[in-house]
Amino acid sequence: GAGVSQSPSNKVTEKGKDVELRCDPISGHTALYWYRQSLGQGLEFLIYFQGNSAPDKSGLPSDRFSAERTGGSVSTLTIQRTQQEDSAVYLCASSLATSGSNEQFFGPGTRLTVL
Amino acid sequence: DAKTTQPTSMDCAEGRAANLPCNHSTISGNEYVYWYRQIHSQGPQYIIHGLKNNETNEMASLIITEDRKSSTLILPHATLRDTAVYYCIVRPQGGATNKLIFGTGTLLAVQP
Numbered sequence: 001g002a003g004v005s006q007s008p009s010n011k012v013t014e015k016g017k018d019v020e021l022r023c024d025p026i027s028g029h030t031a032l033y034w035y036r037q038s039l040g041q042g043l044e045f046l047i048y049f050q051g052n053s054a055p056d057k058s059g060l061p062s063d064r065f066s067a068e069r070t071g072g073s074v075s076t077l078t079i080q081r082t083q084q085e086d087s088a089v090y091l092c093a094s095s096l097a098t099s100g101s102n103e104q105f106f107g108p109g110t111r112l113t114v115l
Numbered sequence: 116d117a118k119t120t121q122p123t124s125m126d127c128a129e130g131r132a133a134n135l136p137c138n139h140s141t142i143s144g145n146e147y148v149y150w151y152r153q154i155h156s157q158g159p160q161y162i163i164h165g166l167k168n169n170e171t172n173e174m175a176s177l178i179i180t181e182d183r184k185s186s187t188l189i190l191p192h193a194t195l196r197d198t199a200v201y202y203c204i205v206r207p208q209g210g211a212t213n214k215l216i217f218g219t220g221t222l223l224a225v226q227p
Contacts, residue, residue: 004158031213033213033214033215035215035217042202042217042218042219042220043153043159043202043215043217044217045214045215045216048213048214050213056214059214091158091159093158093159095213102213103161104159104161104213104215105161106157106158106159106160107158108157108158109158
């Protein structure tokens with residue numbers, strides 16, 4: 001079946017502009033995660049959605065970052081007033097909450113470049 | 116902070132076993148050891164996980180020491196496509212959040 005998809009695959013924007021990144025999780029997966037990976041850095045957790053529960057936003061680096069998940073499926077990560085340090089690959093993952101392994105399936109990522 | 120320590124890089128000859136070590140000396144009783152890998156320009160991929168018993172699946176084997184303070188991921192017959200960064204992660208299974216805290220991982224280079 002289809003895996004996690006993300007769009008766009010690449011996004012170039014100017015400093016100060018807002019951007020929206022989209023994630024389509026695997027159908028039926030109730031848990032959804034956003035991570036980011038800056039050049040040469042490890043993966044950094046941003047936010048986690050699980051069903052109708054309040055999201056875990058503990059990883060969001062500033063109030064310029066927000067995310068929503070509509071209808072328990074598609075998620076959008078929004079970055080307002082982008083800065084050059086926001087340049088990174090933004091990765092989305094989903095998992096079955098009831099999965100014994102809690103295996104997270106990752107999408108290919110969106111490469112964001114802020115000029 | 117990542118709770119694991121891994122070598123920065125390792126080499127392995129194609130067709131040979133790759134043994135990737137991980138230290139997790141502060142692991143708690145309810146924490147599992149997970150391994151993911153990230154091939155260049157791709158998202159991470161789950162490999163295997165375990166609590167205290169050794170585990171094996173179609174991709175790899177996981178050997179956890181009796182005191183659980185370290186583990187080894189074994190790729191029995193490494194291929195060039197196994198070249199990737201391998202992440203060892205410890206976390207509780209279930210709980211309020213299932214976020215993964217990635218360290219710097221081990222870059223495994225499989226040589227022809």
